[in-house]
Amino acid sequence: MGVQFKINVEIDGYSEDGRFFSLFQNFYDNDGTHLAHLDLAFGVMDTKTRKLTSMPEDSFKILKNGPKSKSFKILKKEDLRRHGKFPENIII
Secondary structure, three states, rough: OOOOOEEEEEEEEEEOOEEEEEEEEEEEEEEEEEEEEEEEEEEEEEEOOEEOOOOOOHHHHHHOOOOOOEEEEEHHHHHHHHOOOOOOOOOO
């Protein structure tokens, strides 16, 4: 494809226990024209127990020092439902 672009990542929030997070990603072309915006919410899952778990402390420390958005806040579980989005099962 040969398209070059830049990505700006901002931390919009994280829980105090390091179990869930919110990030913004903005994509720009080489002239600085905004191409796309992603609003990401995610959690860290233990693959054995299939339950939320905390991010490893050394990784969480690095994330805490990253660039924060203007709307940054410490998240509570309820904050991840603020847009009315809930998991939906698929029909198999």
